[in-house]
Amino acid sequence: MTRARSEDTRCYFFVLPAVIVIAAVAVYPMIPAVWISLRRVIVVFHEDHFVGLSNYAFLIHDPRFWTALGNTAYFVLVAVTIELLLGLGFALLLHTSFRGQKFFRVAILIPWAIPTVVSAKMWAWIWNPEYGLVSRLLPGSEMNWLGMPGYAMHAAILVDVWKTAPFVALLLLAGLETIPVDLYKAAIVDGASPLRIFFSITLPLLRPTIVVVLVFRTLDAFRVFDAVYVLTGGGPANTTETLSIYAYKMLMRAGDFGYGSTLAVVTFLCVMAISAIYIRLLGMPTRNIRI
Amino acid sequence: MTSRSRAGLVLAVIAGASFCIGPFGLQAITSLTHDSDLSHPGLPGALTLDHYKSAVHEQPFAHIVRNSLVVASAVTLASLAIAAPAAFAIAKLRVRGKSVLLGATLAISMFPPIATVSPLYLALRRVGLLDTLPGLTIPYTTFALPLALWILTGFFQDIPSELYLAARVDGCSMFSAFRKVLLPLAMPGIATAAILTFIFAYNEFLYALTFLSSPDKRTIPVAISLFAGEHTEPWGEIAAASTLATLPLVIVAIIFQRKIVSALTAGSVKG
Numbered sequence: 399m400t401r402a403r404s405e406d407t408r409c410y411f412f413v414l415p416a417v418i419v420i421a422a423v424a425v426y427p428m429i430p431a432v433w434i435s436l437r438r439v440i441v442v443f444h445e446d447h448f449v450g451l452s453n454y455a456f457l458i459h460d461p462r463f464w465t466a467l468g469n470t471a472y473f474v475l476v477a478v479t480i481e482l483l484l485g486l487g488f489a490l491l492l493h494t495s496f497r498g499q500k501f502f503r504v505a506i507l508i509p510w511a512i513p514t515v516v517s518a519k520m521w522a523w524i525w526n527p528e529y530g531l532v533s534r535l536l537p538g539s540e541m542n543w544l545g546m547p548g549y550a551m552h553a554a555i556l557v558d559v560w561k562t563a564p565f566v567a568l569l570l571l572a573g574l575e576t577i578p579v580d581l582y583k584a585a586i587v588d589g590a591s592p593l594r595i596f597f598s599i600t601l602p603l604l605r606p607t608i609v610v611v612l613v614f615r616t617l618d619a620f621r622v623f624d625a626v627y628v629l630t631g632g633g634p635a636n637t638t639e640t641l642s643i644y645a646y647k648m649l650m651r652a653g654d655f656g657y658g659s660t661l662a663v664v665t666f667l668c669v670m671a672i673s674a675i676y677i678r679l680l681g682m683p684t685r686n687i688r689i
Numbered sequence: 690m691t692s693r694s695r696a697g698l699v700l701a702v703i704a705g706a707s708f709c710i711g712p713f714g715l716q717a718i719t720s721l722t723h724d725s726d727l728s729h730p731g732l733p734g735a736l737t738l739d740h741y742k743s744a745v746h747e748q749p750f751a752h753i754v755r756n757s758l759v760v761a762s763a764v765t766l767a768s769l770a771i772a773a774p775a776a777f778a779i780a781k782l783r784v785r786g787k788s789v790l791l792g793a794t795l796a797i798s799m800f801p802p803i804a805t806v807s808p809l810y811l812a813l814r815r816v817g818l819l820d821t822l823p824g825l826t827i828p829y830t831t832f833a834l835p836l837a838l839w840i841l842t843g844f845f846q847d848i849p850s851e852l853y854l855a856a857r858v859d860g861c862s863m864f865s866a867f868r869k870v871l872l873p874l875a876m877p878g879i880a881t882a883a884i885l886t887f888i889f890a891y892n893e894f895l896y897a898l899t900f901l902s903s904p905d906k907r908t909i910p911v912a913i914s915l916f917a918g919e920h921t922e923p924w925g926e927i928a929a930a931s932t933l934a935t936l937p938l939v940i941v942a943i944i945f946q947r948k949i950v951s952a953l954t955a956g957s958v959k960g
Contacts, residue, residue: 408863412778413790415771416834423831424797427808434807441811488705496698504943505706507950508713511942513892515910516931520712523719523924529727531715564709565953572954614799621801624894628914642803642895649807650899659807666804673799 428666435663439655453660463661465636466644467668469551473626473640474619477558481615482608484559485566490600492567493574506564514561518628521557547637550630554638557625562618566611573607574600613676617669641665713939720928727925740929747926749905754934756822757891757909763826764890765883768833769841773879776841777867781853791842798835802895813900820902828896833886840885840952844878845871881952884945888938909934 438449457463488506492499509517524531525543532543543549577600585595623642626632632639632647639647645665649658719727721736744750779787809828810819818824848871856866872879894910901907907915913934916927942949 409778409782409784412774412782412867413784413787416775416794416838417790419771419831420794420797420834423809423828424800424805425793427805427812430808430811431804434811487701491698491701491705494698496702498702502702502706503950504946505709507942507946508939509709511888511938512713512935513894513910513913513938515892515894515914516716516935517712519913519927519931520716523928524712524715526924529924560708560712568950569954572950617799621803623803624910628894642801645803646806646895646899649810655807655811662801662804662807665801669799669801 431659431663431666434655435657435659437656439659440653441655442653449656453657456657457660457664462636462639462644463664466639466641466661469636469638470620470622470640470642470668472551473555473558473622474616476552477555477562477619477622478612478615480555480559481563481566482612484563485570485611488564488567489570489574492571506567508564509561510565510568512561514557514624515628517561518557518625521553521560522629525553544630545634547634550634550638554626554629557629558619558622561625562615566615569611570604570607573604577603609680613673613680616672616676620669620672621665641668713935716928717932719925720932722925724925740923740925741933743923744926744929744933750930752905753907753909753912756906757934760822760825760829760908761887761890763822764829764833765886767826767830768837768886769879769883771830772834772837772841772882773872773875774867776838776845777871777875779838779842780845780848781850781871782863791839794835794838797832800832802832806895806899809896810899819900820906822906824900825897825908828900829890829893833889836889837882837886840882841875841878844875844881848874877948878952881945881948884941884949885952888941891938 435453436448436450437446438453439446492503492506512520522544523529527533527542527545530543533541544553581599581603582595585599590598621642622640623646626638626640627643627646630638632643641661642665645658645661648654648661652658720740721738723735723737723739726734775790778784779791784790805828813819813824818827852870852874853866856870857863861869891908892910893908894914897908897911898914901911913927913931916923916930
């Protein structure tokens with residue numbers, strides 16, 4: 399008994415470093431973040447005093463915040479939908495056997511490996527008004543695509559789709575591979591059409607994987623920064639400014655740490671709210687780890 | 690399969706593969722094209738390495754590459770050194786609250802990084818680590834931990850518990866059983882986790898952009914995002930620098946494709 403107990407205590411030394419680092423660098427900063435959001439902090443002017451909830455009161459009436467929230471929501475909705483559909487298409491392709499499948503499997507991993515900053519620059523080049531691929535393919539249409547509201551947001555979504563749809567495909571493919579082949583065989587014997595097989599076998603059995611991918615992609619897309627910031631910088635006229643970009647500009651460009659932190663805390667609260675809604679609707683997402 | 694659906698499949702595969710590789714290929718071609726040829730449609734007439742030469746010379750390129758390699762290596766080492774014992778304990782020992790710990794790491798992997806930017810910025814400034822590479826390594830290590838922890842926990846769980854118990858019966862302490870028996874067996878997992886952690890740290894942008902200000906401290910993503918010419922954006926050089934910076938990652942991804950895919954799909958959230 400004493401031995402078992404000493405064993406129990408000593409095993410905590412193995413997890414202690416991980417707990418300390420996570421607590422100190424990830425969880426703990428959230429407290430000062432909330433604290434700073436209740437203050438007026440302008441670093442360059444050495445200004446720092448408590449202002450209560452006035453940053454939050456300002457936020458409620460800040461049209462730029464609501465635009466950024468709307469932009470973020472639109473980005474998440476459209477990007478995640480396309481990524482799921484395209485990813486499912488890729489996964490179904492990879493699940494059938496064909497020549498050159500290995501090549502496709504490798505090709506699909508390339509966007510995942512490339513830094514988001516580089517992806518955004520690549521796409522910015524494709525949309526370049528003078529020399530870009532699009533302008534070359536559509537001669538005479540030397541449009542400044544990224545300078546036009548509406549187009550710019552969809553160009554940003556395309557960067558995210560390019561980078562992430564392959565990753566979604568790999569996750570969904572892993573889900574597809576867990577579906578027993580016998581089910582398909584039985585369905586074919588029963589004379590089910592491919593469409594019927596897809597909707598009655600594949601889709602229902604893939605649901606748990608789809609739920610996991612949906613939850614994680616939504617939360618990931620909501621904090622989007624790199625892809626949009628490098629592609630458009632939030633422009634034109636703030637039409638692609640997401641919450642992360644607005645908060646970043648407030649913090650690092652305007653130097654307003656108080657209001658910038660308020661924006662950051664609200665972004666964090668949005669992510670929490672989305673998680674809560676998902677858990678409520680779909681249940682706790684489970685991963686392949688047995689605890 | 691009918692020949693028509695066969696043709697459809699081939700077409701879909703070609704479209705899918707070109708979508709994935711196309712932009713990267715275009716960037717590689719751009720990097721090798723003379724500036725004067727960039728405005729012409731079609732393939733370049735003659736290839737040139739000029740953009741590579743000027744990309745390497747005009748920026749503190751060697752510094753930047755070195756910064757990225759140093760930070761990414763340090764993050765990989767630190768996060769594996771912290772994650773491996775924790776993953777071992779979660780998988781093989783009776784640690785109370787292990788589901789809480791795993792849940793918490795999963796939750797922080799979904800944190801919007803912007804939420805921690807201002808407190809970390811002020812904290813790093815206070816301790817004098819702002820605009821230093823160690824100042825970047827600490828937050829990176831934390832946010833790489835979830836990934837490493839989840840991948841390694843999966844690997845340690847796949848090692849039979851009998852091996853651990855046998856080592857203990859033979860007189861190994863808890864620590865030496867971990868170090869001499871379990872750790873060597875988990876090496877494939879460690880290697881996979883190392884690749885993914887390295888790529889995460891090498892690609893990160895927001896913290897690097899915020900916490901580093903001197904041009905010679907920048908990491909590759911920051912340098913590429915801020916690449917500026919005197920008059921117009923030097924697209925050829927950006928393409929050359931981007932190709933140089935990403936080619937190693939692409940090669941690693943191709944070589945370790947199987948390992949990466951299985952780790953991403955089994956235990957991780959996002960690389």
